[in-house]
Amino acid sequence: MKRAFVVCCVLTLTALVSTLKAAETIVIKSPMPPPDWAVLQRELLRYSSLACERFAEKYVDERGYLLHTIRWGTLDGPDDAIETFYNWTLLHALGGSDAVLDIYKRAQEGHWKQYNELRTKLTELASNGAYYKEFITQSDWFHTGEGMRAFMFLGLSEPTNEMYIQRMKRFAGMYMNEDPEAPNYDPVNKVIKSIWNGSKGPMMRKATVYDWVGDPVPGSFHLLHNPAGRGKLLDMAKWYPRMLAHCNEYLDSVGDNSLNLAATNLALNAYMLTEEKKYYDWLVEYVNAWKERTAATGGNIPSNVGLDGKPGGEYDGQWWKGTYGWNFTIFDGELEQIAHRNYFTAGSWPGFSNAMLITGDQSYVDVLRKQMDNIYAQKKVENGTVLLPQMYGDPRG
Template structure:
């Protein structure tokens, strides 16, 4: 292999020295923003306005979502807060600042609204679906669904004191920092159950009512049903089918 020579070493050293310096690039030639960027701005603006209109109609002065709260992995707390699941991401991408204001109010309201929920068929929410602002016990899939907007809030709101406090508390649930929630097994280095939360791990077989929750009379838009998402259905009619659907989960 031929020698690279001293000239190469000098040039390489100069390049390293140049890279180590603080450089200032001045761009003084104006140009029109590309069409795609303008369209992106319009899309973000339109989505922000849509969120504002939804909030005005479906969220009350307390931040409560105007719906029928119920417990369950089928149309439960996670599904309610998923209403706002991409609002914090929309703000991080360049949406209106009102998105963060609405999200903060709606999330505080959601936690209070579902802390007031009471169930009779399952003990998981007999004193509220949330304890210390987090789900009492649920499987990680649904817990994660309900926390998506919360997790992404830090992209554009990282200094919010309430967010920081909640995020540390949530992390502590899986580091055994909360004596009421020993979800982590330090000896075996694993999470002790697929059902975990602010009340600790579930160390027994879940019941079908843990999955489905209490029956609620009335007609509702049910996310998970074979008849189609657009139809309003009588929950009491579909409740036995929901129970049957979840019996296959009981071995988990």
Template sequence: MPDSQPHSALVTIDTPLAPPRWALLQRQFLKVQAEACTEFYDKYFDGRGYLECVPRWGGDDGPDDAAENQLNWTMLHALGADDGILDLFRSGLEGHLRQYTEAKTVEVPMARDGMYYKEFPVSLDWFHHGEGLSPFLLYGLCDPYDANYIRRCRRFAGFYMDEDPQAPNYDPEHRIIRSMFNGSRGPLMRKATALDWTGDPIEVADRFALGHGERTYAEMLDHFREYTDIVGDHPLNLGATQLGLVAFAATGEEKYRQWLLEYVDAWVERTDDNGGIIPSNIGLDGTIGGETG
């Protein structure tokens, strides 16, 4: 009969071996990337961690674009860059949250009391939420036991789990997020306007080069003129599951996993019911296309 007792072996490696060239090049790449980020931070961030910019709301040049100036800095640290890059990210993150909590719109209704509330965008779509949150979501790879990070993970996920009465984004009965515009102040339950998407009027000519090629504020409005149908659930809202995932990873609490599966399963069922095509709208009553009639 085979021996059922476990075996152990001790292997001693005592012969030095020079690292391969590819490994040295990787380390050099991480080093120069971190140096470039440091130079960038010193030039474009002030002593408070605020980005040297014109803080604005909107899909063209809003808070998410400001946060993206530190895109992949947490990934860089997770891959092995020096701790200094993580310190700079922390400084920039705290500055960003304060800067855009203080920043207010004049004409856009939803952000007149601050573009951020409870350290999160007040209400916009998950294309932009996802862009702005990208480096934050990867922070757990760098410092998973950071109490402040865990606290934020819990709060942000709670916005989409019917835990915050000021943010009734999620309907647990129908397993929907109620609007394509959602956030820390809840869903926007009306048609969106070009102003909601674009932000307050701003001088463009001879001042800014906009990514969509607009030359005037009027052209910025025109870009979003038809982006109106936001009420009801949309597959873009699946981006919110990232918050449940990182909260589960950070805390191990089963409720975050259960919410994520509940919401994703609802979309799988709707897709099956729709002949394998992901619906572009789920009504407030849970029906496919319910808000498009």
């Protein structure tokens, strides 16, 4: 897309110059050295590309498999593996080498194949592979989105790649009820039915810690979700019970969650690639529903919506509850400390921003502005420092 934009600009400039009379034509014939900042940018892109190529030589085999231990889970699972390449497509779009793009595409194809060899015993989510129809079976959009970052930007480099277009349409269709095996969306109440969703549809039960963590595997690893494992290798068999304890309070699943607004990235990309109006219509419909719910809660973006479409519907109207919600203050049994994990921004800002992008309607980002106004209205100033709240509601209630 970047290259197409450049060509478009050149053609426009050529057409403009051709309309000028000879006497009005400006002739530029004095060569100039490029400015230092431009040279440095090109060198940064060149060396970043070389770093990617050298990494792949060592850690990606001829099948595109990443040389590591595969396992299911949100704590070092499939999303983390493909996240290795999360900014490679963006690097190429900015001017990185074609080799970077070729390696990413090989690694993405290999990733789907590699993780479809996975067979879990303690959770059904990956009992026959982590992916189905090349999309994660069930996960939350905090992690699904992490694993799709490179894929989302591929269109910047290859907007006419037919395989990419078909995949994006298929993935978007999983949230538009085009796939009977993935009934994630309720078009009547305009909700994605669970925080856990994907190619196998929504999870309409409480999750288990095994859904979150997966099976243990033998060996010692850098368990990067834990500070203790960043500087040394930890024996997983010994550490596994504490990994399960990490997710003891992550089990509520049913109902819509603000993280699901990130699913609009699929419809946005499908619309930009195809210009098919159905993707535009779905994105606007879903975000409009969230816009109305946010207005109903005084401008606070709810972190759970019931299957009935009402804010707080799964918690007797308490819109601030839910996994990763406003009052998601928990005891992390792995770190053995209280943790505050309100991640409402992870889905809300892309969702409302995507709606503004395709409609041009600033009222969508006004939702985000109002949310920030509400937060700043509760600020405190201590010793000259402005403190802003990040949580809301009693976590015990």
